Every structure is written in structure tokens, then in C-alpha cells.
Amino acid sequence: MGRLLLAVFVGLFLGCTKKESGPSVSSDAKVKVGLVLDKGGKDDKSFNAAAFKGASDAAKDFDIELKVVESPDDASYEPAIRGLAERGFQLVITVGFAQSDALKKISPQFPKTHFAIVDAMVDVPNVASLLFSEHEGSYLVGYIAGSKTETGTVGFIGGMDVDLIKRFELGYREGVLKANPKAKILTNYVGVSSEAWMNPTKGRELTLSQIGRGADIIFSAAGATNSGVFDAVEEKKKFAIGVDSNQNWVKPGRVLTSMMKRVDLAVYNTIKAEKEGKFVWGNKFFGIADKGVDYALDEHNAALISDELKKKVEQVRTDILSGKIKVSDYYVTRTLCPKSPLNCDRSQRRSGESGRTTQSVSQ
Amino acid sequence: MKNLIKTLIPVVAILTVVTFVILVMGDNPFNVFQSIIWGAFGSATSIGYTLFYSTPLVFTGLSVVVALRAGLFNIGAEGQLYIGSLSLVAYALMFKDQAGAVAILGAVVAALLGGALWGSLVGLLKAFRGSHEVVVSIMLNFVSYALCGYFILNQFKNPFSQNPETSEVEAAFRISNWEAIFPHAPVNNAALLAVFCVGLVWWLLYRSQWGFDVRFVGESPEAARRAGLPVRMRLLQVMAVSGALAGLVGVNEILGFSHKMKDQFSPGYGFMGIAVALLARGEPLRVIPAALLFGMLQKGSLDLEIDSQKMTRDLAYVIQGVVMIAVAAQPYLSKKLEKRWELWTRN
Known part of the structure; x- marks a missing residue:
């Protein structure tokens, strides 16, 4: 009896699974x-x-x-x-x-x-x-950060400590220093493995630490980790700059702008x-010419970016396009201090320290 | 009859619960099961992938089984497999000039030693300090992640890639995969090693003096101590063997597949090994079918994600969870059902 039941059961199961040989491939021309x-x-x-x-x-x-x-x-x-x-x-x-x-x-x-x-x-x-051309887009938002900072200190938080994100960092650094040559730039990376893209807790901690060290605008290029950064700036009433998508809506009024990478x-x-x-x-x-990278401007941050600043940023864009401003590309320079000692002095960065956070301070 | 009920109960329970979940999600259960099974066994390539995913589960499953028989719950297989892989890749990158069997043998021994070292740390603390092996092995997992991250990025970093991974090992360190039978699939000779290990562990546990000691210690440490067995030594040795088995995952992953060690390459093989060992009820020979089941789920659920509009691969985790519950509840359920059955047949 039991054997029979088993046989029927197995037969049913196999029968149902074998009816079609393999997932059907739809034949329409879509x-x-x-x-x-x-x-x-x-x-x-x-x-x-x-x-x-x-x-x-x-x-x-x-x-x-x-x-x-x-x-x-x-x-x-x-x-x-x-x-x-x-x-x-x-x-x-x-x-x-x-x-x-x-x-x-x-x-x-x-x-x-x-x-x-x-x-x-x-x-x-x-x-x-x-x-x-992430470096060019980052230059634009760096310029905005440099113009808007009140403390003279801005921050950068990268996701994974890799060349691609250093490209963001380098462009951002140059943009900040273009607007405010005396600015101090704090840098932290979330981690060295791909978990770094989705670690909001660490993003929040790093942001709070940078704010504690005087930063009032923080550019975060860290994927889903960004939500922790936004939470921290909201808590401390500072500003963040979003990345990749237009993130201005995530915390309206607290996201200064977003470096849009139009994936x-x-x-x-x-x-x-x-x-x-x-x-x-x-x-x-x-690149910047076809607006493949750009800074975001919408109703959520309209009050934060004055017309005067907007004009200046547009001027910077034109200058980059005409070649008057040359933004260093980390893929080419392979160093974060291409114009030393202008934008780095003692930032001997060692990537991937055991603490999984690298820091550098530049004057 | 009794045996039949015992094996049938988990199967029926699993199918019922999973079918229910799929129906609630609004998909057709038969399409879903078909997609999983077809994804796992539908073509030679798919079978190759299923075997490839099952191989590390055999190693970690055995690792947990050996510890389980000595009464230890080894949650640290994940850390042990990372340290085993790390020493394997370190050996392969530091002694590049070796050739032939020496190269591969050396790398395998390195993996064994690395895993054994990490396992025996747990054993040492358990045997001589009385620290609980679950706590210690969980903590050591995190230490191993950090160690691997450090060595991969600072000592052996691949300069040509943005990914956190080591340079590639030389051709002499690569073991052949079974392209001829399973085209494009990464299954390789490590699968043979896994089968060999199953036999070895079976022999160790049931045919050697050492295995008798280990099982004795597992059944009753106090009795074993009074009988004059070196309980502490056995605990230490068991954890070393357990760690060494987990370390062999690196052979499959590095020598057989990616030829480099990627940071965080394991999707939790060590933890799935616990499930495999429990499903195998601590029997080394049953580890193979248990590992195949989980390997099948892992490969099949990927195809499910592509084929189905509503279900995602997370269904595999649901199935794994239900399997574990069914296995745990089986003794109770079968007793009840046996009674029912007797009543029913009598009338």
C-alpha cells in the first residue's frame, strides 16, 4: 500500500516536472x-x-x-x-x-x-x-561644495577602496580647491570588499566622525551605504552630496546636490x-558634454543653490569643455596628488589598512 | 513501513510547505519546481555547476560531521575554509616555480594545514580552557575575514584588477576541470577529492581506533575520561581534522575554478555545511546526497530567478529552512503518524 502511494506520488511529481522539456522559449519576436x-x-x-x-x-x-x-x-x-x-x-x-x-x-x-x-x-x-568621466562630474559637485562650505572643511566618503572611486575623489578634491584653495578635505573609505556598497551603519559612523572633525558638506560615493550618510547629516543639520542617481529627494533640503552618473x-x-x-x-x-555626468538641480535643492552659484558652475562646465580647466583623471595619474603639494601634503595613503578604513587629510 | 514513513515525512512536509509559499506568492508551483530541477540538471553544463556547488558543501559538511561525532558543534567552518584557502594561495604565490604533482600536492597540504590550524585553535581553547566551541568558532570567523582581507589586499593583491583579489596562480597549480563531460562548467577534480574524503572520514570514524575514541567522547565525555581515554587530545585532534576538511574548499575554488582568491568568495559554504551535516544526521556517507540537494538548490534557484516573474532565488533559503525544520521535527512526527497508521490499518 505504502509502496503504491509512494510510486503514485513520485510519478505525479516527475510527470508534472517533465511535461515540458525545459523552460519554454517564447517564440515571439520581442x-x-x-x-x-x-x-x-x-x-x-x-x-x-x-x-x-x-x-x-x-x-x-x-x-x-x-x-x-x-x-x-x-x-x-x-x-x-x-x-x-x-x-x-x-x-x-x-x-x-x-x-x-x-x-x-x-x-x-x-x-x-x-x-x-x-x-x-x-x-x-x-x-x-x-x-x-566620473572625475569631471565630481569636479562640478566639488566646486559647489567648496563654494558652499562655511567651516572650510568638506568630506568625502568612498564605498570600496578602488581606483574607480579614487577617480571620484580626485575630481572632487580639485573642484573643491578650485572654489576654495584653503579648504581642508577629509577622506574615508567604507571598506575593501564589495560589502562596502551596502553598509549604511558604517557610512553613518564615518559621516559623524567627519562632521566631528569640522566637515559641513560630505560627498558620498558609496552606493546603498549613502542612506547612512544622509541620516547622519540630517541628524547634525549638515549637507550631503548624493551620487549616481539624483538623490536630492531622499532627504530634501539636506542633500546639496547629486553627482549624477547617468547609468x-x-x-x-x-x-x-x-x-x-x-x-x-x-x-x-x-562625459560632461553629453550630460552623462552632471550635477542635479531640482525642486528639492533649488533653495540651496543660488543663481549666482549656478552661473559659476556653468562657467566651470564650459571651461572644462573648452579645455581651460583640466581635471586630473586617477586612471591616468595613478596618484591622488598629481599637483602636489597643492592638494596633498602628508596624506600618505595606504590603501586597505587592517581597520578597513583609510584616511587622509590634506590642507 | 516504518522506514518508509520516516523518509517520506520530511519530503511530504517540505513539498507541502514550499508549495503553499509559492501559491501565496501567486506563482505556479509546478513551474517553479520544474525551473529549479531543470536549472540544476537540465543540461550537462547545469549538472556541472550543480556538482561544482556541491563539492565545497561536501567538505564543510564532513567538517561539521566529524566535530558533531565528538559532541562539538563547529560553526567555524566558514573561517576555517578561508584560512585554508589563504594558506593555499599563499603557498602557490610564494613558491611559484614548482611543477607537476608536487605543486598541487603542496597546495593541498597547505590548505589542510591552514584549516587545521584554525580548527585546532578552537580545539585548544575547548579542551584546555573549557571555552565553548560555538562562541569561539563564531568569533574566529570574523578574525579570519579580517586576516584574509589584509593579506589579499596588502600581500598578494592583483595589480591588474580593481576587484579585491589575489594574483592568479601559475598553470602548474591548476587542476583540470571536466570540460569534456560538462562543457563550460567549473566542476573539477576537487569533486573526486571530496568523494575520497567521504570514504576517508567514514573509515576514520567507524574502522579506526581513533574514530572509536572520538565517538565514545561524543557519546559520553565523562565515561570516556573514566575509561582512560585522552579526551582533551581527542577534542583537539577532532577540531584539527574538522578544520582541515573545511580548508579543502580552497582546492575547489582556487585550484579548480578561479585560480585566485577573491575576498569573501564563499557564499556561506561553511554555514550551509552545518545544514548538510544535520540533514545527513552525522553520517559521513549521507553527506554526499545532502550536499547534492543543497548544491542543486543553489544552482536551480539562480535559474528560477531568471525564469519566474514572481519568485526570486530567496526561495532556496525558504526550502533550506523548511528542510532543517522537517529534519528536526521528523522523530516526533513519525512517532505520531506511526500510531495513526497502526490504528488505521487495524480498522
Whole structure:
């Protein structure tokens, strides 16, 4: 009796699972787009959120099928990208430099699939690398911070201690010093592993510590960690500068502006190109000219940025475009003190100290 | 009949609860199960991935099993696997010129020693200071994360990458993966090592004097002490063996797959090893099917995330949790149901 029951049960189970051989591939001609997000996920209100927004906007405007996959750990990038490619997705967009290894490995195996990666160069003939001039955008918000600071001290909080974020830091430093050559800049990094993108507690602590040391405006380039930074500036009645997405709305009146890195635009345009059959592989740069990076101005911070300051910032933008101002690029200089001793003196920074926080003070 | 009920109860309970969860979420349970099973076993590549994910779980599962048989609850497999991997990668990067079997053997021994060292720290404190092994091993996990972070970023950092990872190990240190059978999948010879370890642990526990001692200590430390067994030494040795087994995860991950050590590479293999060991009820031979089940869930849930509109991979955690509860509740439930069954058949 029991055996029979078991047999019936197992039969039922197998019967149901075997009915179709494999997940069915839809046969309609819709373009299928997959988006693989980094840690932090689509609700980080920052980097991944921007990518997600771009993709969902595109899904609204064009007739595409969009599938978003979040990756909670490093081991899941590869199967996620492969899974999408195997299911016949024509375009797979990966978000974040952490996925570059996985993409380098998988993209040659699916030569007919188009891939795109944000923030990294992957030199394979079916991959578009979407890159941003973060240093120029950071220069603009640095200039705003330098003009607005009352204490003469501003802060920078980076997420993961990597070259990409140092690029933000260097641009920001130069922008601050352009507006206020005597300004003091405090720097902290949240961590050295990718957990650093989602550690609001540490973000809050670092912000409070910088405020304690006199900073009144803090630029935070740390993904989902930013929410802790915003909480701290609200508590202490100081200002923060958001990153990647327009974060002015998160704490209206406390977010001075946001360094917008228009990942949404890049993702949107890539999907648009795919839809129109104009996908091009290779490096694509988004800069200050095409507003791929920009500072955010909306109703939430209109009261904070005066018309006079706005004019000045626009002047800076024109100067960068015309080449009158040259913003140092960390990818090129490989040091945070390219014009020493102007913007660093004793900031012998050692990356990744055991305390997982690096500090430098410059005069 | 009794045995059948015993094995059926957890299965039925798991399927019922999970089906219920899926229905509440508004998805079709059969599509979901199909997606998971197809994702795990649907193609040679998928099977290769499932085996690849199962391999580290065999190592950590065995690690927990060995400690469990001595009455110790090793929550530190996660830390032990990191220290094992760290010493493995340190050996491979510092003695680059080795070739052939020596290179790989040396790296495996390094992983064993690293894990054993980290495990025996727990054993030492437990045996000679009476510190509770759960607390100590949990704390040592955090120490190991910090140590790995320091060494990866300051000693062995890969200068060509932004990611927190070490440089790649030389070709001599790479073990072959099974491309021919499972194309593009990372499953490699470490899986054979895992099977070998299962046999070895079984032999150690059931066929050696040492294993008898260990089980005796686990059943009743006081009796073992009075019988004149070196209880403290056995506890220390058990934790060393336990740590060494966990350390072997690095062989699968570094020598077999990524060829470098990434910071925080483990998605919690050490903690999943606890679940594997409990599901295996402390029997080394049952570790293999238990690890395969969890490996299957890990791979299958990734595909589920792609296939399903409503379910995410978190369902895998739900299933894991239900499995654990079902296993824990099984003795109670089966007793009750057996009574029912007897009543029912009598009438």
C-alpha cells in the first residue's frame, strides 16, 4: 500500500516536472533584454537603481521583454549571465566592474549575443563597455561644495577602496580647491570588499566622525551605504552630496546636490540601439558634454543653490569643455596628488589598512 | 513501513510547505519546481555547476560531521575554509616555480594545514580552557575575514584588477576541470577529492581506533575520561581534522575554478555545511546526497530567478529552512503518524 502511494506520488511529481522539456522559449519576436545587477540591488537608490530605471524606462518605451537579476554574491554573476544568454536573450547588460571577469569568460562563448558592461572595459567583439568621466562630474559637485562650505572643511566618503572611486575623489578634491584653495578635505573609505556598497551603519559612523572633525558638506560615493550618510547629516543639520542617481529627494533640503552618473541613460541608449539593430561593441564614453555626468538641480535643492552659484558652475562646465580647466583623471595619474603639494601634503595613503578604513587629510 | 514513513515525512512536509509559499506568492508551483530541477540538471553544463556547488558543501559538511561525532558543534567552518584557502594561495604565490604533482600536492597540504590550524585553535581553547566551541568558532570567523582581507589586499593583491583579489596562480597549480563531460562548467577534480574524503572520514570514524575514541567522547565525555581515554587530545585532534576538511574548499575554488582568491568568495559554504551535516544526521556517507540537494538548490534557484516573474532565488533559503525544520521535527512526527497508521490499518 505504502509502496503504491509512494510510486503514485513520485510519478505525479516527475510527470508534472517533465511535461515540458525545459523552460519554454517564447517564440515571439520581442527583443529580450537581461539586466544583471551588482550587490546593492535595484533598491540601492543609487548606482543599481539608476541602471534599473534606465532599463525599465526602455521597457516602457519600446516593445521589449526585460528580465532583471540581482546578484547577492560574487559566485552568482557567471551563472546569471550564462543563464540569460542560454535562454536566447539578445542583449545582456551587466552592471558594475565586479562582473568584468565573468563577462570576459562568458561573452566569447556566445558570439551572437550582445553584452554590455557598466564601469569596466571588456575587449571582446560583442561587448559594449559603458564608461563615465566620473572625475569631471565630481569636479562640478566639488566646486559647489567648496563654494558652499562655511567651516572650510568638506568630506568625502568612498564605498570600496578602488581606483574607480579614487577617480571620484580626485575630481572632487580639485573642484573643491578650485572654489576654495584653503579648504581642508577629509577622506574615508567604507571598506575593501564589495560589502562596502551596502553598509549604511558604517557610512553613518564615518559621516559623524567627519562632521566631528569640522566637515559641513560630505560627498558620498558609496552606493546603498549613502542612506547612512544622509541620516547622519540630517541628524547634525549638515549637507550631503548624493551620487549616481539624483538623490536630492531622499532627504530634501539636506542633500546639496547629486553627482549624477547617468547609468540610466547609458543603459537606455544601449537597449534603444539594440532594438533598432544599431548595437555597436567597444568602449563608449559618457562625459560632461553629453550630460552623462552632471550635477542635479531640482525642486528639492533649488533653495540651496543660488543663481549666482549656478552661473559659476556653468562657467566651470564650459571651461572644462573648452579645455581651460583640466581635471586630473586617477586612471591616468595613478596618484591622488598629481599637483602636489597643492592638494596633498602628508596624506600618505595606504590603501586597505587592517581597520578597513583609510584616511587622509590634506590642507 | 516504518522506514518508509520516516523518509517520506520530511519530503511530504517540505513539498507541502514550499508549495503553499509559492501559491501565496501567486506563482505556479509546478513551474517553479520544474525551473529549479531543470536549472540544476537540465543540461550537462547545469549538472556541472550543480556538482561544482556541491563539492565545497561536501567538505564543510564532513567538517561539521566529524566535530558533531565528538559532541562539538563547529560553526567555524566558514573561517576555517578561508584560512585554508589563504594558506593555499599563499603557498602557490610564494613558491611559484614548482611543477607537476608536487605543486598541487603542496597546495593541498597547505590548505589542510591552514584549516587545521584554525580548527585546532578552537580545539585548544575547548579542551584546555573549557571555552565553548560555538562562541569561539563564531568569533574566529570574523578574525579570519579580517586576516584574509589584509593579506589579499596588502600581500598578494592583483595589480591588474580593481576587484579585491589575489594574483592568479601559475598553470602548474591548476587542476583540470571536466570540460569534456560538462562543457563550460567549473566542476573539477576537487569533486573526486571530496568523494575520497567521504570514504576517508567514514573509515576514520567507524574502522579506526581513533574514530572509536572520538565517538565514545561524543557519546559520553565523562565515561570516556573514566575509561582512560585522552579526551582533551581527542577534542583537539577532532577540531584539527574538522578544520582541515573545511580548508579543502580552497582546492575547489582556487585550484579548480578561479585560480585566485577573491575576498569573501564563499557564499556561506561553511554555514550551509552545518545544514548538510544535520540533514545527513552525522553520517559521513549521507553527506554526499545532502550536499547534492543543497548544491542543486543553489544552482536551480539562480535559474528560477531568471525564469519566474514572481519568485526570486530567496526561495532556496525558504526550502533550506523548511528542510532543517522537517529534519528536526521528523522523530516526533513519525512517532505520531506511526500510531495513526497502526490504528488505521487495524480498522
